Amino acid sequence: MTKKQMARWIGALLMAGNLCLTGSGGAAERSYEPGGMWMPSQIARVHGETLKKLGFELDPKVFDNLLEFPLNAIVSVGGGSASFVSPDGLVITNHHCIRGPLQYNSKEGRNLLQEGYTARTREEELPGGPTARLTVTTAVTDVTDRLFDGLRDIQDDLERYQTIEKRKKELVKEAEAATPGTRCEVAAYYGGSKYYLITRLEIRDVRLVWAPHERVGNFGGDIDNWMWPRHCGDFSLLRGYVGPDGKPADYSKDNVPYKSKSYFKLAKEGIKEGDLAMVIGYPGRTQRIATAYEVREILNWEYPRAVELAQKHIDCLRAVSKGNEELTIKVTDAVEGQENGKKKRQGVLEAAKNIGLADKKVAEEKKLKEWIAAMPDRSKKYGDVVEQIDTLLKEQEKNREKNLVFGKIVGGSTLLSSAITIARLAEERPKPDLERESGYQERDWQRLEQAQERAQKNYARVIEQGVLELFLGEAAALPDDQRPQIYVELFGKDQADADAIKAKVSELLDKTALADLDKRIELLRKADTESLKKSSDPLIQLALKALPVVKENEEKGKRLAGAMLFLRPKFFEALNEMNEGKVAPDANSTIRVTFGTVRGFSPAPGKPEYFPFTNVWEMAEKWAKNKAEEPFEAPQRIIAAVNEKRFGPYADPKVGGVPIDFLTDLDITGGNSGSPTLNAKGEFTGIVFDGNIEGVGSDLVFQEDVTRAIHADVRYFEWLLDAVDDGGHLLREMGVEPVFSGKK
Secondary structure, X not given: OOHHHHHHHHHHHHHHOOOOOEOOOOOOOOOOOOOOOEOHHHHHHHHHHHHHXXXXXXXXXXXXXXXXXXXXXXXXXXXXXXXXXXXXOEEEEOHHHHHHHHHHOOEOXXXXXXXXXXXXXXXXXXXXXXXOOXXXXXXXXXXHHHHHOOHHHOOOHHHHHHHHHHHHHHHHHHHHHHOOOXXXXXXXXXXXXXXXXXXXXXXXXEEEEEEOOHHXXXXXXXXXXXXXXXXXXXXXXXXXXXXXOOOOOXXXXXXXXXXXXXXXXXXXXXOOOOOEEEEEEOOOOXXXXXXXXXXXXXXXXXXXXXXXXXXXXXXXXXHHHOOOHHHHHHHHHHHHHHHHHHHHHHHHHHXXXXXXXXXXXXXXXXXXXXXXXXXXXXXXXXXXXXXXXXHXXXXXXXXXXXXHHHHHHHHHXXXXXXXXXXXXXXXXXXXXXXXXXXXXXXXXXXXXXXXHHHHHOOOOHXXXXXXXXHHHHHHHOOOHHHOOHHHHHHHOOOOOOHHHHHHHHHHHHHHOOOOOHHHHHXXXXXXXXXXXXXXXXHHHXXXXXXXXXXXXXXXXXHHHHHHHHHHHHHXXXXXXXXXXXXXXXXXXXXXXXXXXXXXXXXXXOOOOOEOOEEEHHHHHHHHHHOOOOXXXXXXXXXXXXXXXXXXXXXXXXXXXXXXXXXXXXXXXXXXXXXXXXXXXXXXXXXXXXXXXXXHHHHHOOOOOOOOOEEXXXXXXXXXXXXXXXXXXXXXXXXXXXXOOOOOO
């Protein structure tokens, strides 16, 4: 496009009057209290009347049954969420949640991470890779009494932890034997005062159906990440397959689409400002039920250090892959993940500074202590629980840098982490299954092998060299007494310079055989500790020396967890009692429900309130303003569709065109990505994919005035499939008749 054409384009958009980045706002008074990631069983009991007042047309008691709609249509995709949208196992989730399958099917000259993909037939649907999973929660059972029976009689912290872990393994083994095809876990709620056995159906054959171009699914890239206004079509489609008998099975051409008992219908009417919105998904982790000391640690050390290391890791990966498409494909997922986490932590730090979060937590804690001290029965019940927790946590400060860098060295290296896994499995295999460490039981062996297959897609010698040099360099920069043992094994106690580190890493990689996937798989299956001790492979030998440190750190963590088994629940119970039972449990990657309304926000006092919708005209304006350059280089076919006003029934006059994204005051966090956004009728009206930078501090404290969830609108999804990507066949499967597909 010439400069003259560009100017004409922008002028036309401005004359059209569609660039509605902000609006008058006028946020209505809330008739509800926002915030809270609620267990489904809490919805009808705690929030049933509120939902009815907000216009929810279903009986709130539908959330009491995991085996019925809508809960049985919710899917976990491993670190993200999703939902069924057809009876044939079609699943919708975020574009950014399927970078793994896109990378798995990419190669030089065929970069699906960039180009996207549309399967025209079922036969063209691509395997998601050996580690791809879809899981559906089928049961949540309270097992607190069984876990805690007689536990108070055990005085030793480690023994107490080991006892409860053994009981968890027994519960999981029983449940998985009783319900084949499931994957079970025991999860803690309410600070550990309640434990539930979670049973999930596990679909192991997951296939890629559709993903938009990268600059649709991730329009704006890291520049727009966590920002509003947003213009991101963060959608994708997968499909679950099972064996011909209908049971979960590994990938096979003979497999058939999973028949989902329930699925969401796409909303016939678009959501509007002020409407009820609800999200169901698997939020990862929040830390709201934390002491003031814990919050200070997060703000003063954990997050600043994580941001620093993330930037170094990003710079390293970009440097080693620059100008090489094959290497760029290998590092893309890691780079984007690091960028996302870095920016979120930066946002949390900025938000915490702006609202004085550390001081707020101190004030809240002071209030709690005064409340406890005000009544003798409270003092007897809760005592100095805060001080006890903080005393235990302060012990962790001494070696936090050493442990952090050690974890980066062994975790950042594909081959060294594989060597440690091989050494650990060799040690665990001879034990009875219930005595094996979690993650190394027989139920985990296939997954460990599949993880190696998947890791090979990310591996390249130059990447491995760069990452090991980076984190060994971080170890060298630590004080003498803080350098991890794995560094000392390689360089002694002195500080090694960059040249020495580079030479040592080159030597290790030259002499190891672990770059061969078949060799790693063979060792996982057959190696024993004695044979590994005799190995001449330097990474195997290094892993054997590192393993005692891994186990020592694990034991310290177990002792701490054992000590916390009664302290955390007591702390939560005190908070909950003081707040009259209105404290929601922290997120823990189990199924949760959150609700609120579509509404804008003011980014700062005195600033205009943002209009809670964006549209395709604004996206095109950004494309033009940034001269169609990365990360705003939307593909020409989408710009052509906008230019031709090929909008059909997907446009909304109040929004000013086809809606792209919208805001709500819902309470979400990482792991919610891909969760369906439902309207008052329980229909699919969008998909949540992000939050705003002003509100990311909500992982520590929910801020109702500025915390917003960002959702991609179902009308944009339908328009992309119909007018842009010729996916009318997929729309028909979801019950929508296309108007453009096949007619361009």
